[in-house]
Amino acid sequence: MNPYKIVIIEDEELIREELKTLLVNAGYTVDCIINFEETINYIKLTSPDLILLDVNLPGQDGYRLCSTIRTFSTTPILFITGRNTTMDELQALTLGGDDYITKPYNIPILLARINLLLRRGMAEQTSxxxxxxxxxxxxxxxxxxxxxxxxxxxxxxxxxxxxxxxxxxxxxxxxxxxxxxxxxxxxxxxxxxxxxxxxxxxxxxxxxxxxxxxxxxxxxxx
Amino acid sequence: MKFSDYMKDNQITLLICFSGSLFFSILLFFWGISLSEIILLWICFAIIVSFTMFGYFRKQQKRIQYLLEALDSLDKKYLITEIADKPETEIEKIYFRLLKTALKSMTDEVSEVRRLNVEYKDFIEQWIHEIKVPITGIQLLCENNKTEIMRKIITQTELIEQDIERVLFYARLGSVEKDYLIKEISLKRCVMEVLSQNKQFLIQSRVCVHTDSISDSVFSDSKWLCFIINQIILNSIKYCSDKPPVIEIKSQDMKDYVTLFITDNGIGIKPSEVNRVFDKGFVGSNGRMGRKSTGIGLYLCDQLCLKLGIGINIESKFGCYTTVLLHFPKSNHLNI
Known part of the structure; x- marks a missing residue:
């Protein structure tokens, strides 16, 4: 099975690390961004299959980052955020995000959404x-x-x-x-x-x- | 203003007129003016006085009538001083100024309180978003190191999350109309989301949920609807009986509307209390039996349903079951 590569853009260190562990356990290849000034270059360089993007980031907020990424890539972007007003959701989706999940997220739902975005079918196709x-x-x-x-x-x-x-x-x-x-x-x-x-x-x-x-x-x- | 009231207000003036004329008529009588002439004078004087007073009364009555009508036509009554014609008499000018100053100071006070309220609400919302970060951390930690203890910790965090969610929704209750997105949502998906949000807590409570007969979809806001369903399910578990809890959720198309039934086999609600469970702060006999009732959950549901146009009611048999029914209106013009 060809492992999908996911990039996590999240500034809380603990959440970043744990999310990484979780996704690695689920069979994905995971990269984390630590230096947020280099985000854009990094994404250009690695071209991941999916981006998990937090909205509250130091320096540049996730929405702006998302629209920047959209100028050069069509990689699916899944927003992860603590805010859950309709405005936030609308903003995330209109700026080119593919899906939106709120903290504290339910882990099966998170994994299901990731699966959906990566268009992976049901676990295996053997009947x-x-x-x-x-x-x-x-x-x-x-x-x-x-x-x-x-x-x-x-x-x-x-x-x-x-x-x-x-x-x-x-x-x-x-x-x-x-x-x-x-x-x-x-x-x-x-x-x-x-x-x-x-x-x-x-x-x-x-x-x-x-x-x-x-x-x-x-x-x-x- | 009635004429008798007006007379009462002016009784001193009348008295002075009367005693004055009495004094003068006695004086005139001693000067040798005949009684018939004096009576004539009395009649003339009485006519003058009554005409003047009646004229004043008419004028005042008209003015008051005008002010009352102006007040009536106003939506925000405190704007009366801005709407009414300029005052004419000196005394009215003073009253007018008085009223204006009082209203001004009141509006200042109100806007100050409103500002504080908004600030407080913003703070609460901000705080809720911040508290969610460590909760997410805990959840992920537990998920990655699953043991018996961690499962219990997840259960507890789920409960914390519930309470936080409730605070958030309470804070936002006043502005539901600014924060919703009506679209076609599947009831099944909504229920599933609620169940998986509370997975650990529900499994620990050893509850069985039947969800096979939910099939309809409705037009509503999924976030708020999930919150409502969540409150109802949590209540079902809170008020379970000794039997193993079973929750049956089903939906039914009733032609003009879609109804979602959430039935549990809990302790039920006494007939005398069924109508009051949606009241704010109502605890009831069930709540007082040490089940940590706050009387807020169903109140919030009711308020939200009102704002979202969902009908909500409860059917229950004490000691047997409780069913919460949610009625979603169907609208033809939404099926474009």
Missing amino acids: TIEYKRIQLNVIAGTLATNGKEIELTKTELKIMYYLFKHTGAIVSRIDLVEYLWDNEIHIDDNTLSVNIMRIREKLQALGVVDFIQTKRGMGYKI
């Missing part, structure tokens, strides 16, 4: 994942083994997808719940247990036993 001779078809939403097939509900599919992505590792319940919440399924711990139980029943119908192991006090593992 089936196989593990221990069980196939998970993400598009059809089914589990199959030995020629037999069974349908999953939306929630069950997401759970299975997450487990298939973390094969061999123990997935804690809270991680699983959080993942589901990030994917528009808002369930609690108990409902998760119910869903896992249903998946196990379905697996049993396929003739598979003990595919999902419960690690007491830790979580699930496949």
